[in-house]
Amino acid sequence: MSKKTSFDITVLPGDGIGVEITPVCIELIEKVLTKLDADVSINFTTFEAGAAYYQKTGISLPEEALAHAQQSDATLLACMGLPSIRYPDGREIAPQLELREKLDLYAGVRPVKTMPGLPLPLADERGSQLDFVMIRESTEGLFSSRESFRIEGQGQDEAAYDTQKISRRGCERLFNFAFKMAEQRKQKGKQGLVTCIDKANVLGSFYYMRQVFDEVAQHYPHLEADHIYVDACALQLVRQPWAYDVMVTENMFGDILSDLCAGLMGGMGMAPSGDIGENSAVFQPCHGSAPDIIGQGKANPTAMFLSAALMLEWLGYQHQNQAMLDAANKINQVVEAAYATGDLLPYELGGSDGTVAISSKVFAML
Amino acid sequence: MSKKTSFDITVLPGDGIGVEITPVCIELIEKVLTKLDADVSINFTTFEAGAAYYQKTGISLPEEALAHAQQSDATLLACMGLPSIRYPDGREIAPQLELREKLDLYAGVRPVKTMPGLPLPLADERGSQLDFVMIRESTEGLFSSRESFRIEGQGQDEAAYDTQKISRRGCERLFNFAFKMAEQRKQKGKQGLVTCIDKANVLGSFYYMRQVFDEVAQHYPHLEADHIYVDACALQLVRQPWAYDVMVTENMFGDILSDLCAGLMGGMGMAPSGDIGENSAVFQPCHGSAPDIIGQGKANPTAMFLSAALMLEWLGYQHQNQAMLDAANKINQVVEAAYATGDLLPYELGGSDGTVAISSKVFAML
Ligand SMILES: CC(C)[C@H](C(=O)O)[C@@H](O)C(=O)O
Numbered sequence: 008m009s010k011k012t013s014f015d016i017t018v019l020p021g022d023g024i025g026v027e028i029t030p031v032c033i034e035l036i037e038k039v040l041t042k043l044d045a046d047v048s049i050n051f052t053t054f055e056a057g058a059a060y061y062q063k064t065g066i067s068l069p070e071e072a073l074a075h076a077q078q079s080d081a082t083l084l085a086c087m088g089l090p091s092i093r094y095p096d097g098r099e100i101a102p103q104l105e106l107r108e109k110l111d112l113y114a115g116v117r118p119v120k121t122m123p124g125l126p127l128p129l130a131d132e133r134g135s136q137l138d139f140v141m142i143r144e145s146t147e148g149l150f151s152s153r154e155s156f157r158i159e160g161q162g163q164d165e166a167a168y169d170t171q172k173i174s175r176r177g178c179e180r181l182f183n184f185a186f187k188m189a190e191q192r193k194q195k196g197k198q199g200l201v202t203c204i205d206k207a208n209v210l211g212s213f214y215y216m217r218q219v220f221d222e223v224a225q226h227y228p229h230l231e232a233d234h235i236y237v238d239a240c241a242l243q244l245v246r247q248p249w250a251y252d253v254m255v256t257e258n259m260f261g262d263i264l265s266d267l268c269a270g271l272m273g274g275m276g277m278a279p280s281g282d283i284g285e286n287s288a289v290f291q292p293c294h295g296s297a298p299d300i301i302g303q304g305k306a307n308p309t310a311m312f313l314s315a316a317l318m319l320e321w322l323g324y325q326h327q328n329q330a331m332l333d334a335a336n337k338i339n340q341v342v343e344a345a346y347a348t349g350d351l352l353p354y355e356l357g358g359s360d361g362t363v364a365i366s367s368k369v370f371a372m373l
Numbered sequence: 374m375s376k377k378t379s380f381d382i383t384v385l386p387g388d389g390i391g392v393e394i395t396p397v398c399i400e401l402i403e404k405v406l407t408k409l410d411a412d413v414s415i416n417f418t419t420f421e422a423g424a425a426y427y428q429k430t431g432i433s434l435p436e437e438a439l440a441h442a443q444q445s446d447a448t449l450l451a452c453m454g455l456p457s458i459r460y461p462d463g464r465e466i467a468p469q470l471e472l473r474e475k476l477d478l479y480a481g482v483r484p485v486k487t488m489p490g491l492p493l494p495l496a497d498e499r500g501s502q503l504d505f506v507m508i509r510e511s512t513e514g515l516f517s518s519r520e521s522f523r524i525e526g527q528g529q530d531e532a533a534y535d536t537q538k539i540s541r542r543g544c545e546r547l548f549n550f551a552f553k554m555a556e557q558r559k560q561k562g563k564q565g566l567v568t569c570i571d572k573a574n575v576l577g578s579f580y581y582m583r584q585v586f587d588e589v590a591q592h593y594p595h596l597e598a599d600h601i602y603v604d605a606c607a608l609q610l611v612r613q614p615w616a617y618d619v620m621v622t623e624n625m626f627g628d629i630l631s632d633l634c635a636g637l638m639g640g641m642g643m644a645p646s647g648d649i650g651e652n653s654a655v656f657q658p659c660h661g662s663a664p665d666i667i668g669q670g671k672a673n674p675t676a677m678f679l680s681a682a683l684m685l686e687w688l689g690y691q692h693q694n695q696a697m698l699d700a701a702n703k704i705n706q707v708v709e710a711a712y713a714t715g716d717l718l719p720y721e722l723g724g725s726d727g728t729v730a731i732s733s734k735v736f737a738m739l
């Protein structure tokens with residue numbers, strides 16, 4: 008176990024409800040460290056970035072913020088982007104994409120773990136006891152087309168082109184990450200199964216991806232490896248999501264399927280994520296800035312709490328720091344305990360519990 | 374109303390369970406026409422095609438079959454492809470893709486209509502009364518990359534590329550089709566809403582697609598038009614699929630989301646489809662050839678029955694032929710009546726009703 012006792016965290020509250028949920032999330036982390044009398048301290052440094060900042064300055068992600076994110080131990084991001092503020096070419100301001108690319112955060116980890124006490128979409132009881140992980144490649148795939156996009160032809164023949172890139176390096180590191188996560192989970196009693204999601208029956212790049220997956224899988228003979236076509240996967244995630252352990256896929260597919268999974272958890276307000284690279288990582292709730300509920304106290308901080316737990320867990324593993332692992336566990340535990348009371352129903356699920364109600368219930372479990 | 378009294382249908386039973394469900398489907402159509410004493414006759418001409426045929430002959434879709442499909446009034450296809458038989462480059466044999474391209478079947482219609490009496494995945498009651506349509510573009514998008522696929526670079530830098538194409542022509546005809554379908558549905562009491570599914574916030578080709586959608590929408594001021602990002606859509610299809618009427622999207626997105634929708638209907642065995650062009654159309658159940666249950670009598674013919682109904686309906690509209698419209702209605706009605714008894718539970722839903730049990734129950738409702 009390491010002696011590191013001080014951690015630097017870059018904080019990016021971003022846009023919209025981001026500025027409402029970030030303070031309570033930091034408060035939760037501080038409270039947990041105090042409660043555990045942990046032998047670590049965390050320095051939070053906050054930067055403005057995002058759509059509102061772009062409107063003000065013409066810059067969406069300031070250099071200092073990027074540099075700090077590069078040097079700090081991890082970044083905690085709330086949400087960025089506002090539909091009404093866009094780049095001149097029509098795309099939305101999404102510095103989280105830039106962060107993924109510039110910090111080379113190739114593994115987009117999206118845990119799918121349901122909370123007790125919520126009305127969830129699936130009728131089958133097992134649908135309320137989900138515990139698997141969707142890993143979305145986050146530096147290439149269709150998203151990397153931002154440089155190669157082109158329009159060609161005239162009139163009716165005019166067409167727009169985006170190109171998907173799937174590289175050997177991108178696949179190898181992604182799949183190694185997935186198998187290592189399955190290994191860790193197996194030690195905690197999970198299946199030890201990695202399922203690669205592709206469209207290898209039709210598209211060459213996915214056939215390529217599947218071949219690299221099979222190569223990497225051979226280095227983990229103690230784990231199970233399986234494939235599923237992306238269309239069949241969308242169906243199975245509706246019919247029996249409990250059959251999975253670690254799922255791994257391309258950027259665009261992962262974007263789609265991880266939102267489907269957020270649906271299974273009760274909505275984006277419940278879904279945490281971590282975008283992880285070799286040296287940096289950004290943790291953020293899956294939801295957007297929710298312009299429709301800004302300033303109404305309705306924002307659900309749960310996904311950000313769970314993202315903070317993911318961050319502490321990652322720091323704990325990276326630095327072999329038990330205090331951080333304990334703090335991560337504690338957050339997961341109190342959030343779960345708060346929902347287990349059955350008293351909490353966030354707005355998005357038809358209830359009337361917002362930022363304060365949810366936070367105070369969670370704090371009360373400490 | 375037209376005087377056409379004789380229709381030619383190309384029949385492609387294809388692979389696996391295709392040869393088990395095709396005969397009962399044709400039997401159903403014949404019975405319905407007899408029952409209604411319809412003033413039309415249908416000539417069915419059957420061709421071999423698919424993976425097994427490829428193994429035997431080196432050809433997956435014989436010229437005569439393609440030519441017949443081109444000249445006949447419509448094509449009824451069961452399912453094609455077998456995972457163990459592939460082209461030399463690893464892709465699966467899927468002549469249905471060739472048919473879509475060669476017959477220019479741009480509108481992939483996938484009705485999402487739940488049957489009564491089945492255990493469906495969603496807890497909310499409204500999830501068992503779904504009635505909307507997913508339209509998948511079927512001639513371009515990411516699938517059209519089959520010609521532009523390439524591998525470049527060496528070693529760790531080696532990468533595979535697939536390019537997505539979205540053309541003005543492809544968008545205009547697709548969206549016009551979608552709005553016309555919404556118009557037809559509105560006359561039957563539906564919402565009259567078309568929702569375009571894209572990723573316009575990140576990818577240029579989808580931003581392009583959205584712009585064409587908005588242009589086309591202006592020609593239908595009496596209908597509602599809306600957009601949703603593909604990730605949010607995957608979530609909403611799990612949380613409130615009943616909010617939609619006609620949805621329309623790119624080929625790959627449509628492949629993924631329509632299978633999700635099949636999940637909402639109880640599985641691929643319940644999901645019909647039609648791939649429709651200006652002059653030709655192919656109707657087929659969404660499921661594959663199911664090699665695991667070949668020859669066991671377990672194949673569910675429902676999706677093929679409903680695909681046949683779609684075919685008759687399309688022929689009815691194309692040729693303003695009331696007898697065909699009546700026959701289509703009749704098939705939908707008897708299939709629904711068979712499920713409404715609550716006696717049917719297909720294998721894929723945990724029951725023990727296969728081809729004979731389901732067909733005979735449906736026939737009994739005539
Ligand atoms: C906001 C958007 C650019 C982003 C993405 O598509 O990656 C979001 O959907 C996500 O999943 O993080």
Ligand SMILES: CC(C)[C@H](C(=O)O)[C@@H](O)C(=O)O
Nearest residue numbers: 208209238454467470628659
């Ligand atoms: C078999 C496969 C090529 C096909 C597709 O992806 O289009 C299937 O999934 C479908 O949806 O019709």
